Amino acid sequence: MENAAISKPGLSDLYHWDRTLVWHAFTQMADYEPFLIESGKGCVIVDAEGREYIDGVSSLWCNIHGHRHPTIDAAIREQLDKIAHFTNLGGSNSTAIRLAKRLVDITPEGLDHVFFSDDGATAVEVAIKMAFQYWRQRPNPRPEKTCYLAIGDGYHGDTLGSVSVGGVERFHAMFQPLLFETLRVPAPDTYRTPPGVAKGDLCEYHLQKLEQILAEHHHRIAAMVIEPLIQAAAGMIMHPPGYLRGVRELTRKYDVLMIADEVAVGFGRTGKMFACEHEAVSPDLMCLAKGMTGGYLPMAATLATSEIWRAFLGTHVESKTFYHGHTYGGNPLGAAAAMGTLDVFEQDHTLENLPAKITRLSDRLARIARLPHVGDVRQRGLIAAIELVQDTASKTPFPWEERRAARVCDFARDRGIWIRPLGNIVVVMPPLAISVEQLDRIAEAVEQGIAKIGD
Secondary structure (H helix, E strand, C coil), rough: CCCHHHHHCCCHHHHHHHHHCCCCCCCCHCCCCCCCCECCCCCCCEEEEEEEEECCCHHHHHHHHCCCCCCHHHHHHHHHHCCCCCCCCCCHHHHHHHHHHHHHHHHHHHHHHHEEHHHHHHHHHHHHHHHHHHHHHHCCCCCCCEEEEEEECCCCCCCCHHHHHHHHHHHHHHHHHHHCCCEEEECCCCCCCCCCCCHHHHHHHHHHHHHHHHHHHHHHHEEEEEEEEECCCCCCCCCCCCCHHHHHHHHCCCCCCEEECCCCCCCCCCCEEEHHHCCCCCCCCEHHHHCCCCCCCEEEEEEEEEEHHHHHCCCHHCCCCCCCCCCCCCCHHHHHHHHHHHHHHHCCCCCHHHHHHHHHHHHHHHHHCCCCCEEEEEECEEEEEEEEEECCCCCCCCCCCCCCHHHHHHHHHHEEECCCCCCCCCEEEECCCCHHHHHHHHHHHHHHHHHHHCC
């Protein structure tokens, strides 16, 4: 190993070490084949052998403005000339302070306080703990509020707290003995609808289900956790219009906090800066990560209302402090990347340029929808999903062992397109900086791949 460290490793060494030393997330290492990316520029990534790919999933939904954007690069370099890291446990730095002010200014009204952490799961973990502690420390305490309410098939990260409120059985069933109590309502899925419920009645149906649980259990529910509009890792499940607004109204009615997990859907993904904006919703707590730094560095934020903030204020002996923290919370480099990312939104008119791209993607999805075994295509902004089924009438899924969507992604990769599946669902979630021509290439590869695997 010492000689290997001194001499420059060859590509075969890197492939071998990647198979045997690196334990990849959500990957069965017994059949893993290395995919080594060495560089990227704009919406194109380049592997270790020089092959180019359009990044059709934004490097796991976090790259917004493309790779190596000069504004973000410059922001990080400028910060490096000052300081790379300083703890926010009792200290601070000007870049993180300015970022906090900017986040408060652009997020929904009432979210006036920012707690920094590392990634989406930790942002949700923070919100869960804040909600729990809030009910014990507010002027009229409600210590009986100890459980949470979440949506079936939801995904909020992989820490034990975020897993507890998650509902993806395949990911988390093994850890059930370690988890705290969470009540669940059915996912308001606009594709796989309940028997006998018309699509026009779907929102009301699911809000009634929610109110039934709230009416019975609100006295012990600390908070409801929701991915606004779209349940991402569940397969890009799209909620019916009005559901998010209804959730906000019902949680207020029954005195339950609302935690909006915008980790995947925030920062322009849905066509607006935040998904909550589509239905004019202001949650009590909002979780942000992924696109916040443009996909450059790990950084997350949990925003809270002043009502929650005040419940943590007191003298030292009252012990109302939020005893939670992360070594790299409020990291100056991450904050600089986030500031650069927000600058790009303004300089490049990112949101203003989205409608034409969204329309183009919609047009291409309409073609894909006509292919055999395409059960559903769904889209919100530049988030799209194509669900493959055995039978479109019954919506019967393919056996997961057949890897239908994965085979489409493999086909696309051979043609210079990098996309990822979710079970039987092909996900298209490119950087917001994607060009119309690049969108066409992604859609063409997906269309050809679905037709190729056939029956």
